[in-house]
Amino acid sequence: MFRAAVLACLCASPALQASAQAPASTASAADPAFARCLSTLRQDAAGKGVGAASFDRFTAGLVPDRSVLALLDAQPEFTTPIWDYLAGLVDDERVADGRARLAEHAELLARIEARYGVDPATVVAVWGVESDYGRIFGKRPLLVSLATLSCEGRRQPFFRGEFITTLRLLQAGDIQAEGLTGSWAGAFGHTQFMPSTYERIAVDFDGDGRRDLVGNIPDALASTANYLKQSGWRSGQPWGFEVRVPQGFDASLAGRTSRRPLSEWAARGVRRFDGSPLVANGVAADTRSALLLPAGPRGPAFVVFRNYDAIYSYNAAESYALAIAFLAERLRGGNVPQAAWPTDDPGLSRALRRELQTLLLARGHDIGEVDGMIGTNTRRAIQAEQQRLGLQPADGRAGVRILEALRR
Template identity: 50%
Template sequence: MRKDLIAACIATITLAMPAFALPPLQSQRPELRPTAGLTVVTASSQGTPLAVSRSLRPMLRIAPGTAVPEPQAVVFQADFTAWRAAFRNRALAQGIRPETFDRAFAGVVVNPRVINRDSNQAEFSRTLWEYLDGAVSDVRVSNGRAAMARHADTLARIERRYGVEAEVVLAVWGLESAYGAMRGNSDIITAMATLAHEGRRRDFFEAELIAAMRILQAGDVAPRQMTGSWAGAMGHTQFMPTSYLAHAVDFNGDGRRDIWSDDPTDALASTANYLRHHGWTTGQPWGVEVVLPQGFDYGLTGEGTKRGAGFWRRQGVRLADGGQVPDHGQASILLPAGHRGVALMIFDNFHVIERYNPADAYVIGIGHLADRIAGAGPFRGAWPRDERGLSRAEREELQRRLVARGLHSGAVDGIIGPQTADSVRRFQASVGMVPDGFASLRLLERLR
């Protein structure tokens, strides 16, 4: 299951970014978002346009101008029919009623476009700052504040019930579906059946299909109204079926856990419930921007080093505005773009957001968008905009060269997670570079 989740999540990460990749804890929701460049208009409660926005969860997108192969003219439905018959037996053995299965699969055939979208994902090298330029754009912040005003009473009740701040729930909504404007219109049963039949992640998608049919069996939604992304994520905040079963709630009391309708109440409450379940601490920031003093020991950076506020204060770490770093328990110093970029002190709530999507960029996007919706300004620090992201081939080369030097014992998979970052620090220290763990082109050239 963990390997299936990793494979699925890798497909969702637009960031082939230098220092961002999947940490050990994996997302349960491996969907992709609509094609890049698709814009939508978020309307006010009076029906007037507020602003143009688009979904910017850090997923893989098809770049403008990229040729997308046409679906195959002939799809061998006989194979699908045989798989469906065998899967029906497996589903019934797990408690799905025959009538539920037959209603769910009525008219369902292989969708070649789903296979093409899953198989023809281009490789992009997108930096964190490029991602944040869109994820936390002025438009998205403005739309978030407008949504806060429209749903103030509902969000206040959700916050009281689950202890998750309204702006955090709004930020998830904003990145997942542009505040409900881009929920996806793919038939979930068709999409996941296609991917299960295709076979590369059969176990994963069959498990999600079973969960989807449990949802149908409970009467929360009709089969053809169960819509979402082409890879199975549903509703305003894009729950996979298994996550829905575990965390979705009927907050408006209408007898259904409805995350699909225009009313976002159940979806927002379900998101808060999800975060609470995974350990959200009320009042604790996800992270704060800090400034590191001259002579700081960069070997202390990274998620593997957690210390209390007193320790960091003694090291000379200050808030970006000059104040003392807050005491919210154990914290780490994260340098998402190396020592030339923004420095963050991250707390346990950072890792709770990782449960929604494990890409560091997504977590920072959620956290920073939430802060901006609540009234904070942009990051004060600069980004090294002269850097470019590494391609997958370059990231794999970097890992191979670290392995060859005896500095890395992890996988050569192009995923720059905490283990690779630690290996990078060891190499940087050994050659007199600042050991910030940043897997940059300059570092790769030095390794070469």
């Protein structure tokens, strides 16, 4: 599932949002190619359970938002250094908020665990990473984004399926068209399901007759647990743990799909981070496992099991899966990673990013709101200050080095 919305630019311009409400005739006249595409989609949707009246009602006035096309190849899970990505997602604020949610929804989460076998910390970690516990759903009109991606750019067949599925969900009454927003790629709700995942996995946990993952926390969290269960989650087993690898370890053996019995990693000199044996605490020697070196042999190392794969399936990016696993571990009172990332310029938490933005504003840079989100204007301002201060590389990256320089 696409999850770039949490860290990428989420907001459609007011003009684009207004244009989504324009009369159909206006939209067709302004963009005949898009109108022809919608006509084709109307025919496809008719064969997949969407009535003509429903299609016309939900697509009236749609005009494309071509800004989403540039984001197809810009997902932060793949373009951001892992220490930056994790610093913003697994910070003290998100941990404190997550612990508060664990306490607030303890009874609900216990019932979800009893039904689906997924522990509360993991469910809440997904919630925290996906939408900051319901604070950030994404601001792009969902149908506009999906219609655009259905008609232009690569992966059109995939997005056409998601667009038509959204129309089916609207027609069934699970979700409401008014104010329906999400990520540029179509993920939406508390835990950012893609429409096809919503249709396949969502559950009506509170029994009100609707599967509502936008306005209903019980449905959203239970559906997340159901997703993980359907992806192979094994109750009572860990996602993995941090380890140490011996000097000279063959890094080519690492990788999520390079599965070996835990005993084989032990025979190669891999130990838990505290120095204790790998095969301990109820984990059997023949347990299939993989070794991860997400920043290479000089960075933190982890042995991971089947539950890590279930998390990974939510959004197929190693940095994303580690963010969920790390946040869940911290919500349980753990501390990962303990080893340092191989950089002399670590990433910044959201609190430190806001401090950096405040310092940039004080120096006259027009970066907009102080929100802890490092967008284009903030990066340009950082680059200008790096050049002024003689810091290399002047790449616009928000790290400890530029923050400390501006503090001085």
